[in-house]
Amino acid sequence: MIASHLPVLLIIVPLLGAVLAALSRHGFVAWLVALLASAATMAVAFALLWRVQAEGLISYRIGGWAPELGIEYRIDAVSAFIVVLVSAIAFLTMIYARRSVLAEISAERVAWFYTMLLLCVAGLLGIAATGDAFNAFVFLEVSSLATYTLIALGRDRRALVAAYQYLIVGTIGATLYVIGVGLIYLSTGTLNIGLIVERLASLQGSRALTVAEAFIVVGIALKLALFPLHAWLPNAYAYAPSAATVLLASTATKVAVYLLARYLFTVFGGDIDVGAIPISAILIGLSVAAMFIPSAAAIFQNDVKRILALSSVGQIGYITLGLALANQTGLTGGLLHLFNHALMKGAAFMAIGAVVYRAGTARLDDLSGIGRTMPWTVAALTIAGLALIGVPGTSGFVSKYYLILGALEAGLGWLAILIVASSLLAVLYVGRIVEVVWFREPAAVARECREAPLELLLPMWILAGATIWFGIDAEWPVGLAASAARVLLGGAP
Amino acid sequence: MTAHFSQSATILLMVAGLYIVIARGNMVKKLIGLSMFQSSVYLLYILPGKLIGGTAPILGAGYSVYANPLPHVLILTAIVVGVATLALGLTLVVRIKEAFGTIEEDEIAGDMRSDGSKPGRGRKSA
Structure with missing residues (x-):
């Protein structure tokens, strides 16, 4: 019974959790609600992945309305891949958030923080x-409005x-997207x-379609911080509360990449150049x-958060490069890098x-x-930094390897x-950070520090461990990315 | 021009709104521009749903020509999104005014640079 409603539970559980967290008005209760809701969401996401792998596409009709009239949820190998990634990161962020949030956000706002996170x-x-298509716009705005609030909760x-x-740029991006969707709706009569x-x-x-594609691609490019539309990102990541930055950096831009891939491949077809616009050539240029x-x-940069944020813009370039290559190996590499970069x-x-x-x-x-006082x-x-470089033995190496193969192909x-x-x-x-934190004489700040508490170390090391694990045994993520790439390129799910 | 009057108005609103967002440094004026830009989308969706002489979609004898209700419903949602965005944007402007004493982007950019060059902001400074 419940199994047939999994696709909608994926959204209902965190949404309901958000309401409960807001009603609780109490920091610890809100955190507990957020933790349980995100754990349940992750279970639903893995169940969906398992079903998609066994049965292929899952179509769910909200309220039983036919797709012509109502909203349809479609979970295929690509959606399942993204959903598992987002929900798993969200769960780890919740474990991490409790201590970090207590230190960074004033007590009366903590419950609101978890509401926005959910x-x-x-x-x-x-x-x-x-x-x-229109429902995607609504969800885009739900997540964006929550994101603006999360960033504004930063202590600086x-x-x-x-x-x-970010609000100005994000709203322009979402509005450009919805203009494109409007033009498609006028041409086809369906959403x-x-x-x-x-x-x-x-x-x-049709010229309307060319214009629609241009609006949609530029709109989503603003949301995923494709160079040179990335100006909002470094400040947003640098000043947001730490727990919010973790969630945003690992998931928000990734979901925008998913939406771009969905339009470039599924909607506008495998041949991603539509009309007069050579989108793949533009995308390759901007990615490079x-x-x-x-x-x-x-x-x-001098602020480590800013270094990592700017590095995110660069890493998104590798992911969009995979989309622009538009062959099986390259797209697998792009999607794999999306996954690995999130970790x-x-x-x-x-x-x-x-x-x-x-x-x-x-x-x-x-x-x-x-590094002397907080070695773990x-x-x-450092492990994450090595993976950003793409050192063999880390997951970053595997995804860049696939990208290079795709480029050669x-x-x-x-x-x-x-x-x-x-x-x-x-x-x-990365070398600059490593040199300062490990090899310099400890400064006054460093000498007073102790190792971080276990609640912060545990989720951090699950992700760092996964980065190494998937660098050595990459079979599982490569399999997921490859089947997602096959679906995008029009093969069987 | 008159044949496409409504479309021209839509595009004028769209471009003017976007221009204000880009050209103005005052944060409230930027939000007004943003709101205009969003309003143009409401027109873009609703206009083609209108049929001259059409009625509301009523199932029954005597009502054969009716306007498409779906764009209206979509835009109702979009209006809610627009209101939420504007409300959040204005809230942020109020907070920025409290924190920086100005809502001009140039002056705030200067303040932000000087914040950045201050030596280590301790955790108690917040």
């Missing part, structure tokens, strides 16, 4: 689960400005993605720029959050020699060289 998760999962006054700037695909076949070459320019900027960036932001918890600062100058935390940060040898060359920039910014 709303954000519900929105992100909704985008991945829904098969309705600059968090307010970061939230405001259901499955039906849109059927009806678009007879509309090839993202791999180099923000990573180079990261080298000169390694989650671990990295958890580690720096733990440093902020003990030392009260994320400025590199103040963190000299902090800094070791997790597409006949773009120079692109393979650029992928390797851009990794050298990561060596510089």
